Amino acid sequence: MTHPRSGAWARAVAVLAAIGAFSLGTVPAASADDATSNATVSIGEVTPAILDYDTEVTVVATVTNTGSEPITDATARLGIDREDGHTRSWVETWSTADDDGPVGLEILTEEIDEIEPGEDASVTFEFTRAQAGIGSWTDWGAHGIAVAVSTGDGVVVDRTFVVWSPEGSDDVAPVQVGLLAPVVGPLVSTDPTTAELALTDAVRPDRRLADVVAATEDQPIAWAVDPWLVQEANLVETDDAESWVADVVAGAQDRDVFALPALDPDPAALAHAGEDVPRLDVTGPGSEWRTDLIWPAPAPDQATVAASADAADFVVVTGALAPSASSVATPDATTRVDVDGSSATAVVADESLSDLITRATSGDAEVGDARQVMAETATIAAERPSQTTTVLAAFPRDWTPDAELTADALSALDALPWAGVVDLDTVLETTPTPGSRTPLPASVVADAELDVADVDLLVRDRASIAEFSTIVEDPDALLAQVDPALVAPTAIAGRDEPEARDSDVVIAHGRAAELLDAVSIVESSDYNLIAESGDLRVNVQNDLGQDATVQVVLEPDDSALQADTVPPAVITAGTVTPVPVPVTAVGSGDVNVTISILAPDGSRVADSSTFEVRVRADWAGVGLWVISIILGGFLVGGIWRTVRRHRRSTATARSEQGATP
The missing domain is CATH 2.60.40.10 (Immunoglobulins)
Incomplete structure (x- = not known):
């Protein structure tokens, strides 16, 4: 087959062979247990997992005796589903079927030696495409293989995939896979001391945030970061915090990095209260990152997407907008969503690929995850073989990756001839696909959301503080005293800590009231x-x-x-x-x-x-009149006394003159 990238086929065979061998000895077996059986079976190595005309495939399975008696008469059978026209729902059904599910056409049988209780035995099959009945008449794409083991007590089955992709066949347009990881912390306490202690602990080398940065350091995974987390960690004077911030700054180079609204507020809780998503100012490394992407909690409704679209150009959607029943192919990640009388650009995470890649990169990795990713992407490519499909795999907010598993899984994905990892900008620039997804519900309130009454209280307090801050010369400094505490309880992380969140609402409201009483x-x-x-x-x-x-x-x-x-x-x-x-x-x-x-x-x-x-x-008037009268009386009295004295003096003088001889 002539593929889009030279040498990709050979590289994919080598990488998938290595992944198969690595997985067998280092991760838990993924097997289906029959309730009445005394055994389990797990397919470990499938080498190579890509079939060509001249390849011989080796399948190694492990059978374990889980009973209390020896197994003496076990038989293993290898089957293959070689039907054409497989869909992604078939991939899911094949991988999750139980022991009484389909096993395909039996092509090989192996007898198994006696297995003691608690022991296991290895069984190996080798087959060619001719033995499998696959050839030029077979559609390009994924096919299922199964190992069924019969014991005296029942049958146990494990299933995985191979891909028929011969060199020299027609070109298949590649599937472009964008990867997005959240770099967000736990709920931020409204108590500054508690918040600093929690942050100090969260950025320790043995914690999730350090694992996320370390696992993605050299990988083509975009980041959606809470810039408040980086800002505050930059202020913590510990070696662990300084090291983590330095790793974040270094890792942000040559990577698509998006700053979420500070403190990662929950657009759903805010939308259901009729409020906007706040975006606090931040300082430090995160202040220069892009702000045109927002990521609500899983399964958003129309109101949530509308509120999110008001805050950013691109809305990451997980757990919703699945391909419609009438869709014959996986739609591209970007789509236009009609909400609140307008339209928003949603970037929809592929649920199946997101789950598989998350599991393959973390401690929950299972044998066969890489091969199922291979089957999923091959099936997507086969849906529209002449047209490139661009999808998004988004890791959950509590993703705890393993650096080695992440490197292995992404190497295997990028080595596939029909798939490759692209930067998130490529995903965002894809022309939105209209009408190929199930619609969003108008309104769905999750049980874990912050109550509308609490949201209203916090929003009113923020508005009051904003008005109040206009009385000082530096309103930003005043807002900084309490504004983060009023936003923190609205964080998506609060869904996992409802009691602490509810307590923080009370504390934040009290702090706002105290500030408003300062004048x-x-x-x-x-x-x-x-x-x-x-x-x-x-x-x-x-x-x-x-x-x-x-x-x-x-x-x-x-x-x-x-x-x-x-x-x-x-x-x-x-x-x-x-x-x-x-x-x-x-x-x-x-x-x-x-x-x-x-x-x-x-x-x-x-x-x-x-x-x-x-x-x-x-x-005052009455008093003036009284004083005037009194003064007038004094004046009249004085005059009267003066007149009388004058008269008396005159009479005396006359009397004295009359008495003079």
Whole structure:
């Protein structure tokens, strides 16, 4: 066969042979156990797994005696399914069938020597394509092989695959496989100390995050990273954290890296509350990465994809948008989805390939995973042999890879003549395929999602803090004190830690309330106003670390008192500052006055306070009249006394003059 890449066929045969031999001795056997049988069987080596006209295939299976008596009369039979027109559902059915399922056409039989309890025996088959009944009349693609072992107590079966792909046959367009791994951490606690301790532990060399970076270091796997994780790890002063961040920075070179919204908030929980997906600012290495991709939790609905599409250009979808029943071929990964009156670009992970490659690269690897990946990709290629198909395999958020298994699995995948690993940009640039997938449900709320009421509470708190922050010169610094704590409980990781998440909601709300109370009105006693005008002094307390610029507004409930509008006042950090507000009395009475503290834009930034002002403006007039009367009385009395004294003095003088001789 003439293949797209020179030498790929021979390289694939060699790599798959090595994978078969390696798997036999290092990973658990994948076998189907008959409930009444005293044995198990596992196919280990299939060399080569790609059939040509001149190849001879060797199949090695291991039979284990799981009973308490020797097995003396076991027979092994090799069968092959050589039918044409196999589909991907057939691949799944063949790989998961139980012992009474199909085994294909029997082509070889081997007798097995006695097996003692707990011991095993190896059985080897060698066959050619002619013995298998495969030739030029056979369609190119995957075929099933099975080893069935009959014992005195029943039959056990294991199954795997080979691919009929002779050199010299017609070209088959390659299947392009993009790979995407999440680099996200556990739920971030709203308690800073707890969060730092958890992060310090999460980036240790023996933890999952270190495994993800190490396993993907030299592999063509794109990253979807929580940039908050990298930012905070960069601030942790431990050797493990410094080493992990250095590995992330180095690994990000020459790789497609996408920064998810910081703290990896759950688009589904936010969408079901009618809220947008927040994207906090970050610093450090992750601040320069692309932000045009978002990755909701598995099985999103229309509302979730719509909210995700508002936050990024590409929405990674797992566990949904499966190929429709009418689809005769695997659709490309990218597709357009009609949501909320518009369309979004979804990048759909191939569920079967994602599961297989995840298993083949982790501690859950099983014998035959690499061959099933081979069969899956061959079947995809056979669906549209003249047209390239581009698919995505996405690893789950809790992926714990093994570096050696990852290298082996991806080497085997990339060695296949009909498949190869491509960068994620190639996947994203594929023209979206319309109408080839099952539609998304309108609305499905997962049990593990954060409650709508909690989401609403956190979003309201964020909005209140955002308004409140306008009173200081550096609002970003103020937001940074509490904003991450209000986003953290919405993380997808919270689905795995619901109790801790619910506790964090309460703590975050309390921290927001505490910050909002940092600027307040100092309660004072009631005022007496006995003049027509004057200043009412309002004491404002500022417990923030920055000066605050606020406007004090007085609202009397009676027209007997009128308050002037005053310019914004600067309240020094850590002080109580009196703010005088001029008032005018136009009557008398007891007036309730509401004090409000507003931001320069008019939004309220503190709880209002009410006090009473006793307005007695007429007392000043009455007092003036009284004083005037009193003063007038004094004046009249003084004049009268002066006149009387004058008269008395005059009379005395006259009397004295009359008495003079």
